[in-house]
Amino acid sequence: MRIGIIGAGVMGSSIVKRLLEKGVARADEVFVSDIDFGKLEKLWKETGARTFRDNSLVAKEAEVLIICVKPQQMAEALASLKHSITPNHLVISIAAGVRIGAIERGLKEGTRVIRAMPNQACLIGLSATAFSLGRNATEEDRSKAEMIFSSFGRAFLVKEEMLDAVTGLSxxxxxxxxxxxxxxxxxxxxxxxxxxxxxxxxxxxxxxxxxxxxxxxxxxxxxxxxxxxxxxxxxxxxxxxxxxxxxxxxxxxxxxxxxxxxxxxxxxxxx
The missing domain is CATH 1.10.3730.10 (ProC C-terminal domain-like)
Structure with missing residues:
Protein backbone atom coordinates (compact mmCIF):
# COMPACT_ATOMS: atom_id res chain seq x y z
CA MET A 1 0.00 0.00 0.00
CA ARG A 2 1.43 3.39 -1.01
CA ILE A 3 0.67 5.78 1.85
CA GLY A 4 1.21 9.52 2.10
CA ILE A 5 1.37 11.37 5.40
CA ILE A 6 0.63 15.10 5.38
CA GLY A 7 2.28 16.49 8.51
CA ALA A 8 5.33 15.04 10.26
CA GLY A 9 4.43 16.08 13.79
CA VAL A 10 4.12 13.72 16.74
CA MET A 11 1.06 11.87 15.42
CA GLY A 12 2.18 11.77 11.81
CA SER A 13 5.64 10.50 12.67
CA SER A 14 4.23 7.90 15.05
CA ILE A 15 1.87 6.60 12.36
CA VAL A 16 4.77 6.27 9.91
CA LYS A 17 6.77 4.21 12.39
CA ARG A 18 3.85 1.90 13.22
CA LEU A 19 2.97 1.35 9.57
CA LEU A 20 6.53 0.22 8.92
CA GLU A 21 6.84 -1.87 12.08
CA LYS A 22 3.61 -3.75 11.32
CA GLY A 23 4.48 -4.28 7.67
CA VAL A 24 1.49 -2.34 6.33
CA ALA A 25 3.89 -0.59 3.95
CA ARG A 26 7.60 -0.63 3.13
CA ALA A 27 9.77 2.45 3.62
CA ASP A 28 9.80 3.08 -0.14
CA GLU A 29 5.97 3.07 -0.09
CA VAL A 30 5.63 5.78 2.56
CA PHE A 31 5.78 9.45 1.55
CA VAL A 32 5.75 12.29 4.08
CA SER A 33 5.43 16.05 3.69
CA ASP A 34 5.92 18.89 6.14
CA ILE A 35 7.04 22.51 6.06
CA ASP A 36 9.63 21.75 8.77
CA PHE A 37 12.78 20.39 7.14
CA GLY A 38 14.20 19.37 10.51
CA LYS A 39 11.24 17.06 11.20
CA LEU A 40 11.51 15.52 7.75
CA GLU A 41 15.23 14.92 8.04
CA LYS A 42 14.81 13.29 11.45
CA LEU A 43 12.01 11.04 10.22
CA TRP A 44 13.96 10.04 7.10
CA LYS A 45 16.98 9.07 9.20
CA GLU A 46 14.79 7.07 11.60
CA THR A 47 12.60 5.28 9.07
CA GLY A 48 13.87 5.67 5.52
CA ALA A 49 10.50 7.04 4.42
CA ARG A 50 10.62 9.42 1.45
CA THR A 51 10.13 13.04 2.45
CA PHE A 52 8.92 16.17 0.63
CA ARG A 53 8.25 19.83 1.37
CA ASP A 54 5.33 19.85 -1.11
CA ASN A 55 2.02 18.12 -0.29
CA SER A 56 1.11 17.74 -3.95
CA LEU A 57 4.24 15.64 -4.57
CA VAL A 58 3.13 13.24 -1.85
CA ALA A 59 -0.31 13.01 -3.50
CA LYS A 60 1.29 12.08 -6.80
CA GLU A 61 3.15 9.18 -5.17
CA ALA A 62 0.53 7.78 -2.76
CA GLU A 63 -2.87 6.10 -3.11
CA VAL A 64 -3.89 6.72 0.52
CA LEU A 65 -3.35 10.17 2.04
CA ILE A 66 -3.47 10.60 5.82
CA ILE A 67 -3.81 14.25 6.82
CA CYS A 68 -2.17 14.77 10.21
CA VAL A 69 -2.31 18.55 10.61
CA LYS A 70 -3.98 20.77 13.19
CA PRO A 71 -7.60 21.77 12.50
CA GLN A 72 -6.66 25.38 11.78
CA GLN A 73 -4.22 24.14 9.10
CA MET A 74 -6.76 21.96 7.27
CA ALA A 75 -8.01 24.54 4.77
CA GLU A 76 -4.49 25.20 3.56
CA ALA A 77 -3.67 21.47 3.44
CA LEU A 78 -6.80 20.66 1.42
CA ALA A 79 -6.12 23.51 -1.00
CA SER A 80 -2.60 22.22 -1.59
CA LEU A 81 -3.93 18.73 -2.38
CA LYS A 82 -7.11 19.50 -4.31
CA HIS A 83 -5.66 19.59 -7.82
CA SER A 84 -3.53 16.47 -7.26
CA ILE A 85 -6.39 14.29 -6.05
CA THR A 86 -7.59 11.62 -8.49
CA PRO A 87 -10.39 9.02 -8.32
CA ASN A 88 -7.71 6.56 -7.14
CA HIS A 89 -7.09 8.43 -3.89
CA LEU A 90 -8.48 7.69 -0.45
CA VAL A 91 -8.14 10.64 1.93
CA ILE A 92 -8.07 10.01 5.69
CA SER A 93 -8.16 12.92 8.14
CA ILE A 94 -7.26 12.80 11.83
CA ALA A 95 -7.79 16.54 12.33
CA ALA A 96 -10.00 16.92 15.39
CA GLY A 97 -13.31 18.65 14.80
CA VAL A 98 -13.12 18.92 11.01
CA ARG A 99 -16.17 17.12 9.65
CA ILE A 100 -16.32 14.92 6.59
CA GLY A 101 -18.54 17.37 4.72
CA ALA A 102 -16.01 20.18 5.13
CA ILE A 103 -13.20 17.91 3.91
CA GLU A 104 -15.23 16.76 0.90
CA ARG A 105 -16.04 20.36 -0.03
CA GLY A 106 -12.35 21.24 0.15
CA LEU A 107 -11.41 18.54 -2.36
CA LYS A 108 -12.67 17.42 -5.77
CA GLU A 109 -16.25 16.20 -6.11
CA GLY A 110 -16.45 12.47 -5.48
CA THR A 111 -13.28 12.23 -3.36
CA ARG A 112 -13.37 9.24 -1.01
CA VAL A 113 -12.94 10.51 2.55
CA ILE A 114 -12.62 8.87 5.98
CA ARG A 115 -12.45 10.82 9.22
CA ALA A 116 -10.72 9.29 12.23
CA MET A 117 -10.08 10.09 15.89
CA PRO A 118 -7.03 8.29 17.33
CA ASN A 119 -5.58 9.09 20.73
CA GLN A 120 -2.18 9.70 22.28
CA ALA A 121 -1.47 5.99 22.78
CA CYS A 122 -0.90 5.85 19.03
CA LEU A 123 2.69 6.63 20.01
CA ILE A 124 3.08 3.16 21.56
CA GLY A 125 0.72 1.23 19.31
CA LEU A 126 -2.20 1.16 21.75
CA SER A 127 -4.54 3.81 20.36
CA ALA A 128 -8.31 3.55 20.49
CA THR A 129 -9.17 4.90 17.04
CA ALA A 130 -12.75 5.50 15.96
CA PHE A 131 -13.45 6.29 12.32
CA SER A 132 -16.34 7.20 10.03
CA LEU A 133 -16.84 6.77 6.30
CA GLY A 134 -17.64 9.61 3.94
CA ARG A 135 -20.45 9.31 1.40
CA ASN A 136 -18.07 8.15 -1.36
CA ALA A 137 -15.95 5.75 0.70
CA THR A 138 -16.18 2.07 -0.23
CA GLU A 139 -15.93 -1.21 1.67
CA GLU A 140 -12.42 -1.58 0.27
CA ASP A 141 -11.61 1.84 1.76
CA ARG A 142 -12.98 0.68 5.08
CA SER A 143 -10.73 -2.39 4.98
CA LYS A 144 -7.69 -0.26 4.16
CA ALA A 145 -8.48 2.13 6.99
CA GLU A 146 -8.91 -0.71 9.48
CA MET A 147 -5.55 -2.15 8.43
CA ILE A 148 -3.88 1.22 8.90
CA PHE A 149 -5.54 1.99 12.25
CA SER A 150 -4.91 -1.51 13.57
CA SER A 151 -1.20 -0.96 13.07
CA PHE A 152 -1.25 1.45 16.01
CA GLY A 153 -4.05 0.06 18.20
CA ARG A 154 -7.69 -0.97 17.92
CA ALA A 155 -10.12 0.40 15.33
CA PHE A 156 -13.84 1.09 15.80
CA LEU A 157 -16.21 2.03 12.98
CA VAL A 158 -18.84 4.56 14.16
CA LYS A 159 -21.30 7.02 12.67
CA GLU A 160 -19.77 10.47 12.27
CA GLU A 161 -22.22 12.04 14.70
CA MET A 162 -20.64 9.86 17.40
CA LEU A 163 -17.12 11.24 16.89
CA ASP A 164 -17.65 14.14 19.29
CA ALA A 165 -18.47 11.61 22.03
CA VAL A 166 -15.44 9.58 20.97
CA THR A 167 -13.32 12.71 21.34
CA GLY A 168 -14.70 13.34 24.83
CA LEU A 169 -14.16 9.72 25.89
CA SER A 170 -11.14 8.14 24.23
Missing amino acids: GSGPAYAYAVIDAMAEGGVEAGLPRETAIALAAQTLLGAATMVLETNRSPDELAKLVATPGGTTEAGMRVLEEGGFRNLLVRAVVRATERSKEISSLFIEM
Missing part, protein backbone atom coordinates in the same frame (compact mmCIF):
# COMPACT_ATOMS: atom_id res chain seq x y z
CA GLY A 171 -9.60 11.23 22.65
CA SER A 172 -9.39 13.09 25.96
CA GLY A 173 -9.44 9.90 28.04
CA PRO A 174 -5.67 9.42 28.43
CA ALA A 175 -5.55 12.67 30.43
CA TYR A 176 -8.28 11.39 32.77
CA ALA A 177 -6.32 8.17 33.25
CA TYR A 178 -3.12 10.09 34.00
CA ALA A 179 -5.01 12.12 36.61
CA VAL A 180 -6.23 8.89 38.25
CA ILE A 181 -2.72 7.41 38.22
CA ASP A 182 -1.30 10.60 39.71
CA ALA A 183 -3.93 10.72 42.46
CA MET A 184 -3.53 7.02 43.30
CA ALA A 185 0.24 7.46 43.46
CA GLU A 186 -0.13 10.48 45.73
CA GLY A 187 -2.25 8.35 48.04
CA GLY A 188 0.48 5.72 48.00
CA VAL A 189 3.06 8.34 48.94
CA GLU A 190 0.92 9.55 51.83
CA ALA A 191 0.60 5.93 52.93
CA GLY A 192 4.39 5.55 52.99
CA LEU A 193 5.52 4.42 49.52
CA PRO A 194 8.37 6.03 47.55
CA ARG A 195 6.90 8.19 44.76
CA GLU A 196 8.58 6.29 41.93
CA THR A 197 7.26 2.99 43.25
CA ALA A 198 3.80 4.43 43.84
CA ILE A 199 3.53 5.74 40.25
CA ALA A 200 4.69 2.41 38.81
CA LEU A 201 2.23 0.46 40.95
CA ALA A 202 -0.67 2.77 40.04
CA ALA A 203 0.12 2.66 36.31
CA GLN A 204 0.53 -1.11 36.27
CA THR A 205 -2.71 -1.49 38.20
CA LEU A 206 -4.67 0.53 35.62
CA LEU A 207 -3.01 -1.39 32.80
CA GLY A 208 -3.99 -4.68 34.43
CA ALA A 209 -7.55 -3.54 35.10
CA ALA A 210 -7.99 -2.32 31.51
CA THR A 211 -6.66 -5.62 30.19
CA MET A 212 -9.06 -7.54 32.44
CA VAL A 213 -12.01 -5.65 30.94
CA LEU A 214 -10.83 -6.25 27.37
CA GLU A 215 -9.89 -9.90 27.74
CA THR A 216 -12.45 -11.37 30.17
CA ASN A 217 -15.61 -9.93 28.54
CA ARG A 218 -16.86 -9.04 32.00
CA SER A 219 -18.26 -5.61 32.81
CA PRO A 220 -16.17 -3.17 34.86
CA ASP A 221 -18.85 -3.23 37.57
CA GLU A 222 -18.75 -7.03 37.79
CA LEU A 223 -14.97 -7.08 38.00
CA ALA A 224 -14.99 -4.39 40.70
CA LYS A 225 -17.37 -6.45 42.80
CA LEU A 226 -15.01 -9.42 42.55
CA VAL A 227 -12.25 -7.30 44.12
CA ALA A 228 -14.38 -5.63 46.80
CA THR A 229 -14.80 -8.19 49.56
CA PRO A 230 -17.53 -7.14 52.03
CA GLY A 231 -15.91 -5.37 54.96
CA GLY A 232 -12.52 -5.37 53.25
CA THR A 233 -10.01 -2.74 52.20
CA THR A 234 -11.34 -2.23 48.65
CA GLU A 235 -14.88 -1.68 49.88
CA ALA A 236 -13.59 0.94 52.32
CA GLY A 237 -11.73 2.75 49.55
CA MET A 238 -14.65 2.54 47.11
CA ARG A 239 -16.94 4.09 49.71
CA VAL A 240 -14.65 7.14 49.86
CA LEU A 241 -14.81 7.46 46.05
CA GLU A 242 -18.60 7.27 46.12
CA GLU A 243 -18.84 9.88 48.85
CA GLY A 244 -16.58 12.21 46.84
CA GLY A 245 -18.61 11.85 43.66
CA PHE A 246 -15.76 10.22 41.73
CA ARG A 247 -17.95 8.41 39.21
CA ASN A 248 -20.13 11.45 38.54
CA LEU A 249 -17.08 13.66 38.02
CA LEU A 250 -15.74 11.35 35.31
CA VAL A 251 -19.14 11.22 33.62
CA ARG A 252 -19.32 15.01 33.66
CA ALA A 253 -15.78 15.29 32.29
CA VAL A 254 -16.63 13.12 29.27
CA VAL A 255 -19.89 14.98 28.63
CA ARG A 256 -18.24 18.41 28.88
CA ALA A 257 -15.38 17.38 26.61
CA THR A 258 -17.95 16.10 24.11
CA GLU A 259 -19.79 19.43 24.23
CA ARG A 260 -16.51 21.27 23.67
CA SER A 261 -15.75 19.03 20.69
CA LYS A 262 -19.10 20.02 19.16
CA GLU A 263 -18.32 23.69 19.77
CA ILE A 264 -14.96 23.36 18.06
CA SER A 265 -16.46 21.38 15.15
CA SER A 266 -18.92 24.19 14.48
CA LEU A 267 -15.97 26.49 13.74
CA PHE A 268 -14.82 24.30 10.85
CA ILE A 269 -18.14 23.61 9.09
CA GLU A 270 -17.01 25.98 6.34
CA MET A 271 -13.32 26.37 5.58
Whole structure:
Protein backbone atom coordinates (compact mmCIF):
# COMPACT_ATOMS: atom_id res chain seq x y z
CA MET A 1 0.00 0.00 0.00
CA ARG A 2 1.43 3.39 -1.01
CA ILE A 3 0.67 5.78 1.85
CA GLY A 4 1.21 9.52 2.10
CA ILE A 5 1.37 11.37 5.40
CA ILE A 6 0.63 15.10 5.38
CA GLY A 7 2.28 16.49 8.51
CA ALA A 8 5.33 15.04 10.26
CA GLY A 9 4.43 16.08 13.79
CA VAL A 10 4.12 13.72 16.74
CA MET A 11 1.06 11.87 15.42
CA GLY A 12 2.18 11.77 11.81
CA SER A 13 5.64 10.50 12.67
CA SER A 14 4.23 7.90 15.05
CA ILE A 15 1.87 6.60 12.36
CA VAL A 16 4.77 6.27 9.91
CA LYS A 17 6.77 4.21 12.39
CA ARG A 18 3.85 1.90 13.22
CA LEU A 19 2.97 1.35 9.57
CA LEU A 20 6.53 0.22 8.92
CA GLU A 21 6.84 -1.87 12.08
CA LYS A 22 3.61 -3.75 11.32
CA GLY A 23 4.48 -4.28 7.67
CA VAL A 24 1.49 -2.34 6.33
CA ALA A 25 3.89 -0.59 3.95
CA ARG A 26 7.60 -0.63 3.13
CA ALA A 27 9.77 2.45 3.62
CA ASP A 28 9.80 3.08 -0.14
CA GLU A 29 5.97 3.07 -0.09
CA VAL A 30 5.63 5.78 2.56
CA PHE A 31 5.78 9.45 1.55
CA VAL A 32 5.75 12.29 4.08
CA SER A 33 5.43 16.05 3.69
CA ASP A 34 5.92 18.89 6.14
CA ILE A 35 7.04 22.51 6.06
CA ASP A 36 9.63 21.75 8.77
CA PHE A 37 12.78 20.39 7.14
CA GLY A 38 14.20 19.37 10.51
CA LYS A 39 11.24 17.06 11.20
CA LEU A 40 11.51 15.52 7.75
CA GLU A 41 15.23 14.92 8.04
CA LYS A 42 14.81 13.29 11.45
CA LEU A 43 12.01 11.04 10.22
CA TRP A 44 13.96 10.04 7.10
CA LYS A 45 16.98 9.07 9.20
CA GLU A 46 14.79 7.07 11.60
CA THR A 47 12.60 5.28 9.07
CA GLY A 48 13.87 5.67 5.52
CA ALA A 49 10.50 7.04 4.42
CA ARG A 50 10.62 9.42 1.45
CA THR A 51 10.13 13.04 2.45
CA PHE A 52 8.92 16.17 0.63
CA ARG A 53 8.25 19.83 1.37
CA ASP A 54 5.33 19.85 -1.11
CA ASN A 55 2.02 18.12 -0.29
CA SER A 56 1.11 17.74 -3.95
CA LEU A 57 4.24 15.64 -4.57
CA VAL A 58 3.13 13.24 -1.85
CA ALA A 59 -0.31 13.01 -3.50
CA LYS A 60 1.29 12.08 -6.80
CA GLU A 61 3.15 9.18 -5.17
CA ALA A 62 0.53 7.78 -2.76
CA GLU A 63 -2.87 6.10 -3.11
CA VAL A 64 -3.89 6.72 0.52
CA LEU A 65 -3.35 10.17 2.04
CA ILE A 66 -3.47 10.60 5.82
CA ILE A 67 -3.81 14.25 6.82
CA CYS A 68 -2.17 14.77 10.21
CA VAL A 69 -2.31 18.55 10.61
CA LYS A 70 -3.98 20.77 13.19
CA PRO A 71 -7.60 21.77 12.50
CA GLN A 72 -6.66 25.38 11.78
CA GLN A 73 -4.22 24.14 9.10
CA MET A 74 -6.76 21.96 7.27
CA ALA A 75 -8.01 24.54 4.77
CA GLU A 76 -4.49 25.20 3.56
CA ALA A 77 -3.67 21.47 3.44
CA LEU A 78 -6.80 20.66 1.42
CA ALA A 79 -6.12 23.51 -1.00
CA SER A 80 -2.60 22.22 -1.59
CA LEU A 81 -3.93 18.73 -2.38
CA LYS A 82 -7.11 19.50 -4.31
CA HIS A 83 -5.66 19.59 -7.82
CA SER A 84 -3.53 16.47 -7.26
CA ILE A 85 -6.39 14.29 -6.05
CA THR A 86 -7.59 11.62 -8.49
CA PRO A 87 -10.39 9.02 -8.32
CA ASN A 88 -7.71 6.56 -7.14
CA HIS A 89 -7.09 8.43 -3.89
CA LEU A 90 -8.48 7.69 -0.45
CA VAL A 91 -8.14 10.64 1.93
CA ILE A 92 -8.07 10.01 5.69
CA SER A 93 -8.16 12.92 8.14
CA ILE A 94 -7.26 12.80 11.83
CA ALA A 95 -7.79 16.54 12.33
CA ALA A 96 -10.00 16.92 15.39
CA GLY A 97 -13.31 18.65 14.80
CA VAL A 98 -13.12 18.92 11.01
CA ARG A 99 -16.17 17.12 9.65
CA ILE A 100 -16.32 14.92 6.59
CA GLY A 101 -18.54 17.37 4.72
CA ALA A 102 -16.01 20.18 5.13
CA ILE A 103 -13.20 17.91 3.91
CA GLU A 104 -15.23 16.76 0.90
CA ARG A 105 -16.04 20.36 -0.03
CA GLY A 106 -12.35 21.24 0.15
CA LEU A 107 -11.41 18.54 -2.36
CA LYS A 108 -12.67 17.42 -5.77
CA GLU A 109 -16.25 16.20 -6.11
CA GLY A 110 -16.45 12.47 -5.48
CA THR A 111 -13.28 12.23 -3.36
CA ARG A 112 -13.37 9.24 -1.01
CA VAL A 113 -12.94 10.51 2.55
CA ILE A 114 -12.62 8.87 5.98
CA ARG A 115 -12.45 10.82 9.22
CA ALA A 116 -10.72 9.29 12.23
CA MET A 117 -10.08 10.09 15.89
CA PRO A 118 -7.03 8.29 17.33
CA ASN A 119 -5.58 9.09 20.73
CA GLN A 120 -2.18 9.70 22.28
CA ALA A 121 -1.47 5.99 22.78
CA CYS A 122 -0.90 5.85 19.03
CA LEU A 123 2.69 6.63 20.01
CA ILE A 124 3.08 3.16 21.56
CA GLY A 125 0.72 1.23 19.31
CA LEU A 126 -2.20 1.16 21.75
CA SER A 127 -4.54 3.81 20.36
CA ALA A 128 -8.31 3.55 20.49
CA THR A 129 -9.17 4.90 17.04
CA ALA A 130 -12.75 5.50 15.96
CA PHE A 131 -13.45 6.29 12.32
CA SER A 132 -16.34 7.20 10.03
CA LEU A 133 -16.84 6.77 6.30
CA GLY A 134 -17.64 9.61 3.94
CA ARG A 135 -20.45 9.31 1.40
CA ASN A 136 -18.07 8.15 -1.36
CA ALA A 137 -15.95 5.75 0.70
CA THR A 138 -16.18 2.07 -0.23
CA GLU A 139 -15.93 -1.21 1.67
CA GLU A 140 -12.42 -1.58 0.27
CA ASP A 141 -11.61 1.84 1.76
CA ARG A 142 -12.98 0.68 5.08
CA SER A 143 -10.73 -2.39 4.98
CA LYS A 144 -7.69 -0.26 4.16
CA ALA A 145 -8.48 2.13 6.99
CA GLU A 146 -8.91 -0.71 9.48
CA MET A 147 -5.55 -2.15 8.43
CA ILE A 148 -3.88 1.22 8.90
CA PHE A 149 -5.54 1.99 12.25
CA SER A 150 -4.91 -1.51 13.57
CA SER A 151 -1.20 -0.96 13.07
CA PHE A 152 -1.25 1.45 16.01
CA GLY A 153 -4.05 0.06 18.20
CA ARG A 154 -7.69 -0.97 17.92
CA ALA A 155 -10.12 0.40 15.33
CA PHE A 156 -13.84 1.09 15.80
CA LEU A 157 -16.21 2.03 12.98
CA VAL A 158 -18.84 4.56 14.16
CA LYS A 159 -21.30 7.02 12.67
CA GLU A 160 -19.77 10.47 12.27
CA GLU A 161 -22.22 12.04 14.70
CA MET A 162 -20.64 9.86 17.40
CA LEU A 163 -17.12 11.24 16.89
CA ASP A 164 -17.65 14.14 19.29
CA ALA A 165 -18.47 11.61 22.03
CA VAL A 166 -15.44 9.58 20.97
CA THR A 167 -13.32 12.71 21.34
CA GLY A 168 -14.70 13.34 24.83
CA LEU A 169 -14.16 9.72 25.89
CA SER A 170 -11.14 8.14 24.23
CA GLY A 171 -9.60 11.23 22.65
CA SER A 172 -9.39 13.09 25.96
CA GLY A 173 -9.44 9.90 28.04
CA PRO A 174 -5.67 9.42 28.43
CA ALA A 175 -5.55 12.67 30.43
CA TYR A 176 -8.28 11.39 32.77
CA ALA A 177 -6.32 8.17 33.25
CA TYR A 178 -3.12 10.09 34.00
CA ALA A 179 -5.01 12.12 36.61
CA VAL A 180 -6.23 8.89 38.25
CA ILE A 181 -2.72 7.41 38.22
CA ASP A 182 -1.30 10.60 39.71
CA ALA A 183 -3.93 10.72 42.46
CA MET A 184 -3.53 7.02 43.30
CA ALA A 185 0.24 7.46 43.46
CA GLU A 186 -0.13 10.48 45.73
CA GLY A 187 -2.25 8.35 48.04
CA GLY A 188 0.48 5.72 48.00
CA VAL A 189 3.06 8.34 48.94
CA GLU A 190 0.92 9.55 51.83
CA ALA A 191 0.60 5.93 52.93
CA GLY A 192 4.39 5.55 52.99
CA LEU A 193 5.52 4.42 49.52
CA PRO A 194 8.37 6.03 47.55
CA ARG A 195 6.90 8.19 44.76
CA GLU A 196 8.58 6.29 41.93
CA THR A 197 7.26 2.99 43.25
CA ALA A 198 3.80 4.43 43.84
CA ILE A 199 3.53 5.74 40.25
CA ALA A 200 4.69 2.41 38.81
CA LEU A 201 2.23 0.46 40.95
CA ALA A 202 -0.67 2.77 40.04
CA ALA A 203 0.12 2.66 36.31
CA GLN A 204 0.53 -1.11 36.27
CA THR A 205 -2.71 -1.49 38.20
CA LEU A 206 -4.67 0.53 35.62
CA LEU A 207 -3.01 -1.39 32.80
CA GLY A 208 -3.99 -4.68 34.43
CA ALA A 209 -7.55 -3.54 35.10
CA ALA A 210 -7.99 -2.32 31.51
CA THR A 211 -6.66 -5.62 30.19
CA MET A 212 -9.06 -7.54 32.44
CA VAL A 213 -12.01 -5.65 30.94
CA LEU A 214 -10.83 -6.25 27.37
CA GLU A 215 -9.89 -9.90 27.74
CA THR A 216 -12.45 -11.37 30.17
CA ASN A 217 -15.61 -9.93 28.54
CA ARG A 218 -16.86 -9.04 32.00
CA SER A 219 -18.26 -5.61 32.81
CA PRO A 220 -16.17 -3.17 34.86
CA ASP A 221 -18.85 -3.23 37.57
CA GLU A 222 -18.75 -7.03 37.79
CA LEU A 223 -14.97 -7.08 38.00
CA ALA A 224 -14.99 -4.39 40.70
CA LYS A 225 -17.37 -6.45 42.80
CA LEU A 226 -15.01 -9.42 42.55
CA VAL A 227 -12.25 -7.30 44.12
CA ALA A 228 -14.38 -5.63 46.80
CA THR A 229 -14.80 -8.19 49.56
CA PRO A 230 -17.53 -7.14 52.03
CA GLY A 231 -15.91 -5.37 54.96
CA GLY A 232 -12.52 -5.37 53.25
CA THR A 233 -10.01 -2.74 52.20
CA THR A 234 -11.34 -2.23 48.65
CA GLU A 235 -14.88 -1.68 49.88
CA ALA A 236 -13.59 0.94 52.32
CA GLY A 237 -11.73 2.75 49.55
CA MET A 238 -14.65 2.54 47.11
CA ARG A 239 -16.94 4.09 49.71
CA VAL A 240 -14.65 7.14 49.86
CA LEU A 241 -14.81 7.46 46.05
CA GLU A 242 -18.60 7.27 46.12
CA GLU A 243 -18.84 9.88 48.85
CA GLY A 244 -16.58 12.21 46.84
CA GLY A 245 -18.61 11.85 43.66
CA PHE A 246 -15.76 10.22 41.73
CA ARG A 247 -17.95 8.41 39.21
CA ASN A 248 -20.13 11.45 38.54
CA LEU A 249 -17.08 13.66 38.02
CA LEU A 250 -15.74 11.35 35.31
CA VAL A 251 -19.14 11.22 33.62
CA ARG A 252 -19.32 15.01 33.66
CA ALA A 253 -15.78 15.29 32.29
CA VAL A 254 -16.63 13.12 29.27
CA VAL A 255 -19.89 14.98 28.63
CA ARG A 256 -18.24 18.41 28.88
CA ALA A 257 -15.38 17.38 26.61
CA THR A 258 -17.95 16.10 24.11
CA GLU A 259 -19.79 19.43 24.23
CA ARG A 260 -16.51 21.27 23.67
CA SER A 261 -15.75 19.03 20.69
CA LYS A 262 -19.10 20.02 19.16
CA GLU A 263 -18.32 23.69 19.77
CA ILE A 264 -14.96 23.36 18.06
CA SER A 265 -16.46 21.38 15.15
CA SER A 266 -18.92 24.19 14.48
CA LEU A 267 -15.97 26.49 13.74
CA PHE A 268 -14.82 24.30 10.85
CA ILE A 269 -18.14 23.61 9.09
CA GLU A 270 -17.01 25.98 6.34
CA MET A 271 -13.32 26.37 5.58
